[in-house]
Amino acid sequence: MSIDDKKIRSTPFEVTIKGMHAIDLPESIVTPFIDAGQQRVRVIATFEGKSIEFHAALQKYQGRYRLTFGKSKQKQLGLFPSDYFQLQLFEDHSKYGVDVPEELAAVLETDTEAYKIFESFTPGKKRSIIYMIARFKNSQTRIDKALLLCENIKRGIRDHREILKQF
Structure with missing residues (x-):
């Protein structure tokens, strides 16, 4: 079996x-x-x-x-x-209950500080963030948004309306 x-x-x-x-x-x-x-x-x-x-x-x-x-x-x-x-x-045995775009996974893998912050979020917040990145069709855009996300969460930004904004 x-x-x-x-x-x-x-x-x-x-x-x-x-x-x-x-x-x-x-x-x-x-x-x-x-x-x-x-x-x-x-x-x-x-x-x-x-x-x-x-x-x-x-x-x-x-x-x-x-x-x-x-x-x-x-x-x-x-x-x-x-x-x-x-x-x-x-x-469903996926880690987050949703498929993670490979671009986001790669960026989080290389930024341990951002990864630790991301992992501290609730399961629903993690899924929301994953959906935010996954909605972009272009791979380069997903990479750029994942990098921006990591920088913003390290700055302490947690509001979903602000988390992908350029400051």
């Missing part, structure tokens, strides 16, 4: 979008993850031959679990709000 065989994963299941950007999850699908203390999952969404993979939080809302499925993900799959599509959930 490989390590992957021991990881929690759901079978693929059919869903649709509720409201603007939420997906209600069947209790039978979510229970093994919650029982194992997994609040964050990796998700594969599939529709008409297209698939995307992303990280998500299992959020409890009005007694049910759901996850956020924003407009950008809907657009990537070519979904309309009334469409049904397939999801599959996997246990």
